[in-house]
Structure formats: structure tokens, C-alpha cells
Amino acid sequence: MKKASVVLSAAAMTVCAILLAGLCIAAPTLVELYSRFRGLNASSGTAILTAFYICALPAAVSIFCLLKIINNVYKDQPFLRSNSAMMGIVSWCCLGVAAVCAAAGVWYMPLWFITLTMTVLFLIVRVIRCCFIAAAGLEEENSLTI
Amino acid sequence: MRCAVIVINLDVMMARRKVSSNELAAAIGITPANLSILKTGKAKAIRFSTLEAICSFLNCTPGDILEYREE
Numbered sequence: 001m002k003k004a005s006v007v008l009s010a011a012a013m014t015v016c017a018i019l020l021a022g023l024c025i026a027a028p029t030l031v032e033l034y035s036r037f038r039g040l041n042a043s044s045g046t047a048i049l050t051a052f053y054i055c056a057l058p059a060a061v062s063i064f065c066l067l068k069i070i071n072n073v074y075k076d077q078p079f080l081r082s083n084s085a086m087m088g089i090v091s092w093c094c095l096g097v098a099a100v101c102a103a104a105g106v107w108y109m110p111l112w113f114i115t116l117t118m119t120v121l122f123l124i125v126r127v128i129r130c131c132f133i134a135a136a137g138l139e140e141e142n143s144l145t146i
Numbered sequence: 147m148r149c150a151v152i153v154i155n156l157d158v159m160m161a162r163r164k165v166s167s168n169e170l171a172a173a174i175g176i177t178p179a180n181l182s183i184l185k186t187g188k189a190k191a192i193r194f195s196t197l198e199a200i201c202s203f204l205n206c207t208p209g210d211i212l213e214y215r216e217e
Contacts, residue, residue, distance in 0.1 A: 144190040146180050 003074065010070045017063045020056060027052050040108070047107030054100045058093035065089050079139040084132040091125040094118045153213040156185050156200070163204050174199035 023030070027049060035045040065086040072083055098118035105112040160170060171181040174196060183189050184196075197208055204210075 141190045144183060144188065146176060146184045146189045146192050146196050 006070060006074045010067065010074070013063055013067050013070065017060070017067075020059055020063065023052070024056055044108040047104045048111070051100050051104035051108075051111060055097045058096045062090045062093040065093075079132060079135040081133075081136050084129050084136055087125055087129040087132055091122050091129060094122040094125060098122060150214060150216045153215050154184060154187050154189075154211065155213055156211050159204050159206055159210055163206075165204065170200070170203060173203045 031045050031049045031052070034040070034048070035042075069083050069086050072078065072080055077083075095118070098115045101111040101114040101118065105115060160167070167181055167185070168178055171178045174181075176184075176196065184192065192212075197211070200206075200211060201208060
């Protein structure tokens with residue numbers, strides 16, 4: 001049952017990776033359709049598209065890190081120093097996306113909601129990372145208690 | 147600043163009693179790898195049950211195995 005949850009998480013991340021790859025290909029068409037539907041000007045469309053392509057890199061890095069973490073969890077090694085380091089990378093990716101959306105929000109204001117969301121996510125991931133570091137220390141101490 | 151350490155003298159006691167690592171590990175119910183961690187001083191802590199088993203098998207006291215040393 002525990003493993004099933006881990007496998008489900010890994011599957012969800014793989015789906016996200018595939019979706020991201022698909023969006024990278026379809027983004028120009030989708031943004032054009034959205035711009036036409038909402039009646040946005042050209043600069044807004046460009047801002048959305050540029051922000052998306054810049055954010056695609058931290059998103060891909062985050063998915064890769066999360067897959068590495070979930071792989072370690074599957075191997076019954078959740079509290080490793082490397083996992084907390086990966087969470088650190090994920091948190092900085094969140095902040096990076098927040099910064100990009102903050103800049104792009106000047107041309108398309110709704111992107112500031114993503115900035116807000118990603119900043120909160122950055123803080124949450126940092127707190128979880130701190131918990132993981134503490135847990136890794138306890139795990140090390142426990143494994144070195146003979 | 148005074149610095150003090152706890153030194154593990156398990157290898158000394160094992161040599162005195164002529165007991166091998168594998169023999170002791172099997173007798174006290176820990177793996178040879180964990181016994182090696184204990185002998186080399188890499189262990190962060192030792193359980194009372196482990197100490198009790200070592201003392202019982204080597205016929206010694208905890209003071210024979212653990213030594214407080216100021217450096």
C-alpha cells in the first residue's frame with residue numbers, strides 16, 4: 001500500500017514531464033489561441049510565451065529532482081542528505097519561476113498570481129527541506145547507534 | 147579549551163580474551179559491519195543491551211571497554 005502511493009506519485013511526475021514536453025512544443029499555438037480568445041495584445045502574448053519557456057527549465061529540473069527523491073523513497077531511503085539537497089534545488093526553482101513571472105507580470109498582470117503561489121511554495125519546500133535535514137541527522141545517528 | 151573523548155577499547159579486550167570479530171558479532175547478535183563501526187570509534191552511541199551482551203561475552207565491565215580520556 002505504501003509502495004503503491006510512491007508508484008502513483010512517480011507516475012504523476014512522469015505524466016507531468018510528458019505534459020511539460022508537450023506544452024513546450026504546443027506553447028506558441030496555445031498562447032496564440034488564448035490571446036485571440038481573450039483579445040490580448042501582442043506584448044501580453046509574447047510575455048506569456050517568454051515566461052513559459054524560461055520557466056520550463058526550472059520546471060524540468062524540479063521534476064527531475066522530485067523523481068530522484070521519489071526513487072530514493074521507493075528504495076526505503078527517504079531521509080538522505082542528497083534528498084534534502086534535491087529539495088533545496090526544487091525550492092530555488094520555485095523562486096526562479098516566481099521571479100520570472102513577477103517580471104512578465106508587468107505585461108500580463110495575472111502572472112503575478114503565479115508569483116505569489118510560487119513564493120509560498122518556495123517557503124513550504126524550504127520548511128520541508130529543513131525537516132528533511134533534521135530527519136537525515138536523526139537517521140544517521142540512529143544507524144550509528146550500535 | 148579542554149577536549150575530552152570516549153575511547154572504545156573493544157579491540158584490546160577482544161585481544162585479551164582471544165576472541166575474533168566474527169565470533170563476537172555472532173555471539174552478541176550484531177553484524178560484523180556494525181561491530182567494525184563500534185571498534186573503529188565511528189559509532190555515535192551504544193545501546194545498553196549491546197554493552198550488556200559484550201560485557202557478558204567478554205566477561206568484563208563497561209569500564210574495560212569505554213574509557214574517558216582528556217586531550
